[in-house]
Amino acid sequence: MEAIDSFSKIAEKLDARVVLPLASVVTWLIYKKYEPTGLKSSTLLLLVVPGLLSGALRTHFPTLLHTVAVVYIRYWTLLTLLIVAYRISPFHPLAAYPGPLLCKVSKLWHAYIVWRYGKSFRYVQELHEQYGEIVRIGPNELSVCHKDIATAVLGPKGLPRGPYYDTREHEEGVSLDGLRDMTVHTSRRRPWARGMNSTAMKYYEGLIKSTVDDLLAGLHKRGGQKLDISAWMTFFGFDFMGHMAFSYDYRMLKEGRDESGLAHMIERALIDAAWLSHIPWAIPFAKTFGGSSAWDEIKVVGETTVKRRIDAGFQHPDLFHHLLDEGGSEPERPSLVTAAIDGQLAIIAGSDTAATTLAHLWYFLLTNPLCFKLLRKEVDETFPHGEDAASDLAKQSAMPYLNACINETLRLYPPVLTGLQRRVIAGSGGKMIGPYFVPEETQVSLWAYSIQRDPQHYSPLPNTFWPERWLVQEQYTLPSGDTITQEQVHTNRDVFMPFSQGPMVCAGKNVALAEMRAVVCAVMQQFDFEIADKAPFETWEDDIALDEVVGIVHSGSKAKGVGRFILPVANTLYLYTRLPLKTDVAALYGIVFCIAAAASGKNVGQGGKDNEKRQRAVSDQNHAAAIAAHPLLPIFRQYTRD
């Protein structure tokens, strides 16, 4: 009783005008210094603190509801303003780096772009075109295209992963691709190294060959019909990964369809994770309030596959055999859960990626008849007299034009289209990337799509499919027919990163390259294609990469956009100095309004105008899903050499 009395006495003396701003400032300082993201800390700082303050200031307002409304609104409003003001101020450590205002204010903007348009790689590329090789794409995040990125960021002395990868953490644990601690990552990668060594590869080669046979049989069966070539690449990708990871046959090629809906499930799950990855502080909330049904479905399918494999026991040296260390090579065997998570990762990371690359490659070959002709010539010469083109992987890896075509496809459309995010850790003193200093606790993102289309790294024609740039020769013929010399061609292999680079390079790189080479050689050797309907081919790239995203940069970041933002902020600050409730509501409105106003550009909020396209944009958020939604339907016919 005494305690309550003394609390009431103190509370009466409190001045709301001092206490509330003070509380907001302290909370802001805590956020600025420690970046707390857990559910508990967020609940404490954002709900409990203003709740306690409401209790303390109860006597200052006519009703409890009034008190709660005033306290919460004022506390959150000032906190938001402090955060925003600091991020756009010249005192922020990244103030010197250019970027759109909304990116500097919050990563919510980027999350919104991903959620609304999906193709944020196009957005980031436009930012680079506008601002140069280094752009501030978040309050604490830079996207860099400088030539030193590979060594400085991805190399052995590079940086660990950033919080973007926190969505990879599931109830059971984290998959290899989500491990941010370099030491833990190194030890977890050991079974993968065994699962990808030359002995293991020998076994996978047989699987590639038999899966290619299934593909060829499926295509022969449907000869003379229009076939969605990208769907068949997806069937191949999943069937091969099923065999390789778990000795399991998804039977997509045999059935000619994805009966289990696995590919679609993974596309949906990746869409769910895509926008959330940009705001990792929201992950605990998203998990608490529902999570992703697609991830739940994948979990069920994954668990069934793992159980089936365990019940069957060791029969083949598949990837799971190595991940579980069935051979007993490690002093301590990895747990079943860890092996299961990473085995499922192989399906998720390895199926869509190879399939989308192959889909793009067919698209480029079919729309560039000269390239098709050159590649066919190389296939025919390498495998004369009907020699089986799918079986000799060593010969395939030495085919210069084939590898140039694959590289060029991976350059223009790296299947991992999101940025590879790394973080400069606290206490490291910062990091130099070329001439740029990146302060501690800053995220650095490398967007292969932007880097690999940057004219300073790939010229001429950085946006054109021109496989010759990968060949070493004295003279080059451009698609126009003009010839240029070696000195006029610049191909910077150091920044070629479709598989990433360094200690966290794609664990399946060699397998992926082997399977893609085998598919292309075998199909080229046996089939001719006829494009029955030209229209989808003409618009395909625009359709899947969604031009709609392009243009946000200009509409959201020009002086008019900044003006739209500053006015409501000033308005809000002015209103904030008034105390009655209605001005607090106005202040909150001001915040919402200023964000909405700054966000509104010609692309945002025009839903009524072009609703059909917008609807499609939402369903196209994942690249593989976009490809699936825009089928390429050539007719396959038997090819016989003259």
Ligand code: HEM
């Ligand atoms: C064209 C095909 C592929 C491409 C372009 C590709 C690309 C990539 C990229 C860029 C990363 C780094 C991701 C990041 O750090 O965010 C990665 C990681 C990974 N990929 Fe691939 N991948 C392909 C196929 C495969 C295949 C077939 C497998 C499995 C057999 C696989 C397994 C993995 C694994 C396990 C990781 C995580 C590596 C680590 O964290 O150490 N990938 N891949």
